[in-house]
Amino acid sequence: MSAGVADAASGLEPELERIAAEVDALFSELLVVPADPREQLYAAMRYAAIGGGKRLRPLLVVAAASLFHVDRQRALRVGVAVEAIHVYSLIHDDLPSMDDDELRHGKPTVHRAFDESTAILAGDSLHALAFELLADGLTHEDPFVRCELIAELACAAGPAGMAGGQMMDLGASRAGLDLAAVTRLQQLKTGALIGFCLEAGAIMGRVPPEGRTSLRGYARDVGLAFQIADDLLDVEGEEAKTGKKVGKDHEKGKETFVSLLGPERARQQAALLVDQAIDHLKPYGEEADLLRAIARFAIERDY
């Protein structure tokens, strides 16, 4: 399918453009390049953080927060904090000793455009920036809410979440994984952060944990559907559109949803997950239309 078809199907194009501009603007404001020898560090942070990516995570935060009438500017700050974590993880995952990637968002990866040490430090710096953002009173007036956001994001990013999933992904055993193991790996590597995005909306809206079940279900299903779509794009996508090298998983002998299920069943499974995700949103009525559109976009995109 073409980008045009995907956009028509999801109706998400204006929302994607809006959030991309907002995320770029906030990163740009936060990352002012100093006139001292740290110039290159800030330049690398800006190179990685500004002007690339689908900004799906910030959009999820903003969409979830809107269900509870949270101020968009505040939700955006949380969205940019998640995006800072996401971008740092891409910089580190692309390093030669990790996935050794040359291309990201259609341009050279940070360690190629700068150098390895700058890339490591730019990732580390974006990691710290995420928590600095969340701790600030501008993000939410209630420090209890800020602390809960920080605790959840730290957990989702750390060894019990994203970093743990990346460790599993690098493990020598990835070649022999079954469907349950690949699912578990992806739930940590990409699912934990996507789960945080929805949880963050509820936290900002002061929804107690027992009222977050539907959103958690949505996040779990969308996260997996998104990953299956990514695996399909690695097999069937075009480098010009995805902005990264394709065929990487196969080349590395990694089991993925597509290698285990075949492309046809993988596509069916992703569609089923999106239907399930949308089912979870019933309690929210029309107000959840943006989350519904994001769920459809997760599998209809060609980048």
Add this chain to the structure above:
Amino acid sequence: MSAGVADAASGLEPELERIAAEVDALFSELLVVPADPREQLYAAMRYAAIGGGKRLRPLLVVAAASLFHVDRQRALRVGVAVEAIHVYSLIHDDLPSMDDDELRHGKPTVHRAFDESTAILAGDSLHALAFELLADGLTHEDPFVRCELIAELACAAGPAGMAGGQMMDLGASRAGLDLAAVTRLQQLKTGALIGFCLEAGAIMGRVPPEGRTSLRGYARDVGLAFQIADDLLDVEGEEAKTGKKVGKDHEKGKETFVSLLGPERARQQAALLVDQAIDHLKPYGEEADLLRAIARFAIERDY
């Protein structure tokens, strides 16, 4: 001077032993190795975090917090958060593309004992752990206090602090730096985190910013004295005691306090800074004796 002389001079030995045991115990409790493919990640985190280092930063937090009668267990959690940041920075700084070090605390660096990707992820995971610890209600009952600790630590660790200092240190220009530039570099690279340790004690004790001037002065002076002592140990120390390779700065053509001042004037400068640091503690009377001992230890140690 021998370790025995240093200990006698500072009287700090029992405090150092106590804090080391407490830090090890808390890290051990926090880092339970899971029975899944993340095992190696947790093993690497434990390898780096447990059983090594002087634990000077946690001791500074505990000593500063004690001035305001903060519960030691809570201060210890903050101390372990700073130490998690410190340890992550050592792991990343030791990487081949950074300082390329083989030895740390008398044993192989993490990327040597495990591999590079595990080292990067272990550092990232300890980074996230620090903020997870601080956000937890066990650290302080007041979420305002927790948010202030998080904001300050994130700032001290990020591009405006430690990561920015490391970027300066890696910069090609280090060879031509003058004393002001080396001082500025070290104030970011090591000073920011040491500054946080003292600030954290005051934050936990609910001392408003205008009441923290003396502690900030102490932190600035001790931080620089500590760094000068490190530079001296790199020239005059014994690898068996420092647990890391010596002569590294000279080998890399880096300007240090010792290369710029010569060892004798560097030693005098460090002693002067320690006197100044101790002067800052006057308002606190005898209760600050532990901070005084730490200041002396900063330059009397041989490791």
